[in-house]
Amino acid sequence: MQSLITPDLKVFIEGSQGISMGTRDKDLTPEYTRVLGASVNEDGIITFYTAKDTSVKAIENIDNNKLISITLASPLSYECYQFKGKCITYRDSNEIDQGNIERYLKGFNDALNILGIRDGIIYKWPSQPSMAIEMKVEEIFEQTPKVGAGKSISK
Amino acid sequence: MMIKEEMKPALQGIVPSCIVTCSKDGIPNATYISQVYYVDEEHVALSHQFFNKSIRNIRENPKASVNIVSPEDFSMWKLDLQYSHSENEGELYDQMSLQLEAIASMTGMEDVFKLKYAEVFKIIAVQQIA
Numbered sequence: 001m002q003s004l005i006t007p008d009l010k011v012f013i014e015g016s017q018g019i020s021m022g023t024r025d026k027d028l029t030p031e032y033t034r035v036l037g038a039s040v041n042e043d044g045i046i047t048f049y050t051a052k053d054t055s056v057k058a059i060e061n062i063d064n065n066k067l068i069s070i071t072l073a074s075p076l077s078y079e080c081y082q083f084k085g086k087c088i089t090y091r092d093s094n095e096i097d098q099g100n101i102e103r104y105l106k107g108f109n110d111a112l113n114i115l116g117i118r119d120g121i122i123y124k125w126p127s128q129p130s131m132a133i134e135m136k137v138e139e140i141f142e143q144t145p146k147v148g149a150g151k152s153i154s155k
Numbered sequence: 156m157m158i159k160e161e162m163k164p165a166l167q168g169i170v171p172s173c174i175v176t177c178s179k180d181g182i183p184n185a186t187y188i189s190q191v192y193y194v195d196e197e198h199v200a201l202s203h204q205f206f207n208k209s210i211r212n213i214r215e216n217p218k219a220s221v222n223i224v225s226p227e228d229f230s231m232w233k234l235d236l237q238y239s240h241s242e243n244e245g246e247l248y249d250q251m252s253l254q255l256e257a258i259a260s261m262t263g264m265e266d267v268f269k270l271k272y273a274e275v276f277k278i279i280a281v282q283q284i285a
Contacts, residue, residue: 018171018187020175020185020187021185022173022175022176022184022185022220023175024175024177024181028179028218030175030176030183030218030219031175031183032173032174032175032185054284054285067183069184069185070185071173071185071186073171073187078262082184082186084183117229122229124228124230124285125229125285126284145204145264145268150205150207
């Protein structure tokens with residue numbers, strides 16, 4: 001099956017964006033989780049990273065129903081996309097994942113510096129130990145702030 | 156008391172927040188929003204501009220989860236919320252409109268950011284996550 005992730009979206013996903021994950025439990029109670037970077041493989045599977053300590057409830061939710069929404073927004077241009085789909089698997093982060101997290105944090109820190117945010121402040125966020133969560137994308141929505149935001153761009 | 160003093164800088168709209176909601180058929184939705192506004196120690200109001208799917212979800216399933224980030228030191232909290240009511244006039248609406256205008260002017264979004272409703276939520280739980 002053809003990937004929904006275009007080359008431009010892959011660059012965006014692997015860039016220095018603010019990233020958040022949404023999950024929900026069996027009672028439809030939603031859960032916010034901070035994401036620490038993402039990568040896309042040749043099959044269009046997104047792997048994204050979370051701190052283990054802050055994703056306990058999200059992992060319980062994924063075990064319950066596999067449903068994930070992640071939203072990425074550029075802190076500089078406000079370009080924003082939401083990806084909805086299902087978790088394929090999750091695991092403890094390996095060395096490659098750790099490198100991706102470090103690269104993300106540096107890039108995000110640099111982007112925030114441009115906005116006048118104090119250098120190094122984001123390293124306060126817990127990042128270790130971390131999890132790698134793999135997601136198959138089923139639908140993509142553009143959410144850049146403008147009239148018409150929220151439109152599906154994958155169907 | 157849900158909102159402590161050290162959390163109030165995170166409610167100034169300087170660092171955008173993310174709201175997670177869930178439709179009645181169980182699909183989670185995550186959207187960035189401009190404002191999580193302090194109402195009182197037990198309530199916050201979210202700016203309803205164009206997060207239409209979030210609003211539809213809240214009408215179907217009145218639960219939400221949002222993060223707030225302090226611009227001073229990037230401390231972060233997660234708030235579990237229950238929808239209470241919407242306001243499109245009055246003191247709260249006017250204050251949020253003014254703050255939204257300030258946020259819009261800082262971000263060059265004056266033509267895009269127009270407050271439709273102040274969506275008021277009761278805070279069910281607070282967790283500091285950074």
